[in-house]
Amino acid sequence: MSVTRERSGALDVARIRADFPVLERTVGDKPLVYLDSAATSQKPRQVIEAEADFYAHHNANAHRGIYLLAEEATAMYEEARAKLARFIGAPDPACVVFTRGTTESVNLVAYAWARRELREGDEILLTEMEHHSNIVPWQLAARDTGAILRYIPLTDDGLLDLSDLGSLLTERTKLLAVTGMSNSLGTLPPIRELTRAAHAVGALVLVDGAQLVPHVPVDVTELDCDFLTISGHKMLGPTASGGLYAKRELLERMDAFLGGGHMIDEVFHDHATWNVVPYKFEAGTMNIAQEVALGAAIDYLEALGMDNVRAHEIELTGYALERLREVGARIFGPLDPGIRGGAISFWYKDVHPHDLATILNEEGIAIRAGHHCTQLVMRRYGVPATARASFYVYNTVEEVDALVEALAKAEAVFGV
Amino acid sequence: MALDDIYKEVILDHYKNPRNKREMPEATLRCSRNNPLCGDEITVFVLTEGEKVQEVAFLGQGCSISQSSASMMTEAVSGRPLEEVHRLIREFRGMMAGDVDPSEEELGDLVALRGVVKYPIRIKCAVLAWDVLQEALEGGTGEATGARPH
Numbered sequence: 001m002s003v004t005r006e007r008s009g010a011l012d013v014a015r016i017r018a019d020f021p022v023l024e025r026t027v028g029d030k031p032l033v034y035l036d037s038a039a040t041s042q043k044p045r046q047v048i049e050a051e052a053d054f055y056a057h058h059n060a061n062a063h064r065g066i067y068l069l070a071e072e073a074t075a076m077y078e079e080a081r082a083k084l085a086r087f088i089g090a091p092d093p094a095c096v097v098f099t100r101g102t103t104e105s106v107n108l109v110a111y112a113w114a115r116r117e118l119r120e121g122d123e124i125l126l127t128e129m130e131h132h133s134n135i136v137p138w139q140l141a142a143r144d145t146g147a148i149l150r151y152i153p154l155t156d157d158g159l160l161d162l163s164d165l166g167s168l169l170t171e172r173t174k175l176l177a178v179t180g181m182s183n184s185l186g187t188l189p190p191i192r193e194l195t196r197a198a199h200a201v202g203a204l205v206l207v208d209g210a211q212l213v214p215h216v217p218v219d220v221t222e223l224d225c226d227f228l229t230i231s232g233h234k235m236l237g238p239t240a241s242g243g244l245y246a247k248r249e250l251l252e253r254m255d256a257f258l259g260g261g262h263m264i265d266e267v268f269h270d271h272a273t274w275n276v277v278p279y280k281f282e283a284g285t286m287n288i289a290q291e292v293a294l295g296a297a298i299d300y301l302e303a304l305g306m307d308n309v310r311a312h313e314i315e316l317t318g319y320a321l322e323r324l325r326e327v328g329a330r331i332f333g334p335l336d337p338g339i340r341g342g343a344i345s346f347w348y349k350d351v352h353p354h355d356l357a358t359i360l361n362e363e364g365i366a367i368r369a370g371h372h373c374t375q376l377v378m379r380r381y382g383v384p385a386t387a388r389a390s391f392y393v394y395n396t397v398e399e400v401d402a403l404v405e406a407l408a409k410a411e412a413v414f415g416v
Numbered sequence: 417m418a419l420d421d422i423y424k425e426v427i428l429d430h431y432k433n434p435r436n437k438r439e440m441p442e443a444t445l446r447c448s449r450n451n452p453l454c455g456d457e458i459t460v461f462v463l464t465e466g467e468k469v470q471e472v473a474f475l476g477q478g479c480s481i482s483q484s485s486a487s488m489m490t491e492a493v494s495g496r497p498l499e500e501v502h503r504l505i506r507e508f509r510g511m512m513a514g515d516v517d518p519s520e521e522e523l524g525d526l527v528a529l530r531g532v533v534k535y536p537i538r539i540k541c542a543v544l545a546w547d548v549l550q551e552a553l554e555g556g557t558g559e560a561t562g563a564r565p566h
């Protein structure tokens with residue numbers, strides 16, 4: 001195996017690791033091997049300090065006060081919005097609404113767009129690899145509007161089966177909601193092609209960017225999607241940071257979402273008028289410190305370079321897939337690291353994923369076991385759960401080796 | 417923590433060679449449930465006669481803890497008066513909550529599951545079959561927790 005140790009081709013991983021305080025800790029007497037970044041990423045010192053710095057030196061409500069602190073807080077909050085907009089290639093910061101992440105962003109679109117626009121018999125096209133947060137809000141919207149849900153099925157090797165797309169995506173389709181990267185299979189669906197096909201029949205496209213944005217360079221102008229959701233906590237940012245990108249004219253046309261302070265222009269006894277976008281969608285006091293710290297996470301990722309982040313993950317994922325297959329693990333999802341991300345679902349022999357996770361935990365290795373909020377995927381492949389290892393900028397080939405070696409322990413315990 | 421605290425011989429034996437794992441058509445009570453967090457599934461069949469639990473069987477799939485607990489449970493409760501079965505359920509729950517020192521006499525092999533208490537996330541695996549048994553004895557079928565239309 002000719003894999004460079006420590007310093008992968010693209011990233012100086014040893015140096016990156018020094019920025020993540022949690023990676024210094026141990027689990028029992030073993031160093032922590034964190035392989036669950038698809039659930040949430042770890043945070044570098046720079047992000048933790050940015051959040052602390054906001055509270056220590058600039059804390060005030062944004063867009064409220066006339067005093068210096070309030071001006072600073074507002075400027076920092078808006079600077080974070082500008083960074084996030086630039087990071088995803090949005091033409092204008094006003095196209096980015098801050099939210100608590102993908103779940104809130106999908107719900108925002110399901111309320112403020114879908115409930116206003118959809119009529120009985122209209123169709124929403126989803127895929128069988130969606131996370132529950134890109135299914136359930138549409139089920140609720142369909143229940144309220146009489147719209148119908150359809151699903152793009154999956155192939156045996158974990159890709160979208162597009163062979164029948166023509167009959168699924170029709171002039172009845174008003175929205176295609178698709179993940180940019182599957183959190184359980186790792187698959188990267190062909191978003192650009194899907195967007196083109198959807199627009200050709202007049203449907204809008206929502207991309208669930210929870211996994212895509214942290215791991216792959218994204219340019220919404222080039223993807224031409226109408227909505228993109230962002231989960232800050234999966235891209236080195238704080239929990240409950242994130243946002244929704246939408247084309248400006250859509251945001252203008254959409255209904256309000258949560259009602260309350262700051263989202264209004266004027267309030268009368270019986271009605272109110274809305275603030276301009278994006279503020280129309282930001283009711284009440286927002287996660288100001290968290291979005292500011294998300295700005296620091298974006299600075300960190302940009303300094304690494306998203307092309308390098310992606311290259312590092314292709315290398316690690318390729319190595320992990322190879323090693324896991326060598327020892328007889330069954331992989332769910334594509335085997336070519338060029339068309340997938342670094343979330344790898346697998347079964348090792350007949351060891352139930354829960355038992356595997358408990359055994360790996362004894363070795364200090366954190367993986368996820370379960371259905372990963374993708375029950376349609378589990379049902380499609382006939383398993384109740386999978387074990388999932390997932391990587392990010394701080395993971396090393398040595399950690400992949402530790403994972404594979406620990407599998408032998410499971411084998412010893414279960415005698416499989 | 418050591419792995420042999422949780423993966424004791426007897427647990428692995430019940431996992432690999434589950435006892436009373438079969439459909440029981442003559443069952444008077446039957447209840448199914450899954451653990452939505454992890455996808456483990458258990459169906460418990462109970463044959464009652466008056467105030468006695470004649471026989472208990474189960475079907476299911478899941479991790480070694482949930483399946484071995486179900487297997488051991490069927491052995492522990494079969495042939496006992498209802499009142500004793502309820503006491504066993506209480507005793508087992510108490511052991512898994514960490515506040516009852518289990519008596520080997522009462523629980524038999526089941527005391528092997530005591531080690532799971534150190535792994536809080538796995539406690540629900542151990543208790544799943546017992547939840548289903550209790551629901552069955554209370555006349556539940558488990559359907560209410562399944563695909564409930566909203």
Ligand SMILES: Cc1ncc(COP(=O)(O)O)c(C=O)c1O
Pocket residue numbers: 038039100101102103104131133134179181182183208210211231232373
């Ligand atoms: C693909 C995908 N979509 C949606 C979500 C939900 O994101 P969040 O928890 O940030 O709302 C996740 C993560 O859990 C995910 O991986």
